[in-house]
Amino acid sequence: MTSAPPESQLTDTLSVVDSVLRHVGRRLPAHVARDDLASAGKLALVEALLRFTGPPTEARAYCYARVRGAVFDELRRLDPLSRRTRARVNAVARATSELTGELGREPADYEVAEATGLSVASVREATRLVLTDPYPLDGSADGAAFELPDAAAPCPAESAAADDTATSLQEALDRLLPNQALALRRYYLEEATLDDIAAELGVSRERARQVREAGEKRLRADFIVLALWQSYLVRR
Template structure:
């Protein structure tokens, strides 16, 4: 099949499918239409880069569209990655201490367990309160599977499990990057730090893995069944 425009309408439904797997409780300043626009641009770009059967193209485009939407949400996250890390540390320390002490822990107790200065604990608690008031959105919960029906969630979970099996057929570095990026929603910068390589090198590894994964017809069969629609 030839890439792009004549077939765009045949794949536009992937934007709605990808949007359904992310979340309905979006921040006020992030509308579904905005994310859909990001997804449509990613779809156009993906179609321009992918040749193959309809099943191959649908598989590739879904991953690209959903990835673009998640990247946009991460970009709009009001807290930095450092803030998120400190927030997780403070949250974990608070939960552990609360269960152990059967009372609300003091700032100093939280700071000791989280291994942070008291000033950082105060800043994190303030940032948490402000972020909650401003967005009411679970940034750490992306993607939010509760936003779709139980049947859809089960399908996505089954697909994720099958994709993990397919990743075992890739070289170790490609499998790791694809697993972290697409199944665990890690940032390219985070993966680069874990591997000790540049962000650009991680992107190259990801693209090489995507190319090999598109050729995995076992996975493509799963994608085909997942995306089957009445009348197709």
Template sequence: METNVKAIELRDLWRRYKTNGDTAARERLVVAYSPLVKYVAGRMASGLPAHVEEADLISYGLVGLISAIERFDLEREIKFETYAITRIKGAIIDELRSLDWVPRSVRAKAREIERANTKLEHQLQRAPTDEEMSAELKVTVEEFQESLLQISNSSVAALDELWTVGDSSGDAVSLLDTLTDDSAPDPADVMDQTDLKDRVADAIARLPEREKLVVALYYYENLTLREIGEVLGVTESRISQLHTKAVLRLRSRLIESEQH
């Protein structure tokens, strides 16, 4: 009963704001949906360095929530929560990017690993091992794995940041949201998103089994890296390395497929 009452109240707030431009209704919508911001900020904070404050992420995310409320079209066949989460993530990522807190050396190392992975996959026709990657990069296996940890500690939203597709309103839609969203898509986006989903699905299918499992548990089952480590019986830092390798492999494959 309480849920129904809340749904009716929200519909009334949406109508008052979108029809009459009622700013009080808009403010109440921000309050009503603010738990979404805390959820997204908490999820992202778990993968960021300790000096990044969750309170800061929440403030960045509120900008995205307000923008989502202002731009949301009630006629769209998509749940507001799905739309808002994408914009909240985007606002947080944009702010972190503008602060430019990821060292250039780490970004350069990530690109170097992507290029080496692409080259070796062509040569070997399979995913290269840590030893093969280390040899290609002319570093020890330990140095390669340390690089993966540095990249992991500096990453922002991982897969959510890597691939976005434009929707008909010009907004960026997180690919992972399109993969897991059950609501009806806009017809104009179906072909592009289907092609992109197929390419990602193919890239994930070609990952080594443990990396594939980490991706599934992290992005689809919403487990933390620590929880995945407990499931697989290895340390959190090892899971962090596997996750980063998977992300860099997927990124290099998608970039390559876009160029062909």
């Protein structure tokens, strides 16, 4: 049976939910109630504290990752569009923005269709959804970018190899201390600043840098993991 978390540990992590909501709130859709996200985050925080078995100094990073995941899951659940439709809406919005910058004018539907690999009818439907989209450009719940079929798309074998690499990298990061894994993911994969990471960990900017470097040092101890890490970053 899992014991209750120490009072000091609970006190140190109470601000995690607010930290996550401040980050997500920068692009929160108007139709989503902050209280709904807060409820999901608080439940995840309690579950994380009950499951956590590491040293107290790692509790905040562990809880932050679990709360952040729960909040994004709730946003995905509240998204009125399916994942497939969301992919098309994001692709059309992104292509339209890029073409407008390149052409100096709003692109025609057929130009967006050529850029995305979609039919003109699909582009028009996605454009209609963009106009009423409750999420900002590239602002789906988890900020994920979706890959659409095009001439440069990798073959199934390449996709499988990429998936294997991503899985191996994920497993390698999971073997790090929670705060080190969070720092590396946020800094390299999500392009967060050291100030953002410091706020999430509840430490100074210099300490956040030290945590990131400590994680990198542990990865370098395993040359196989290092090769995976470097190859993943090169492809980004």
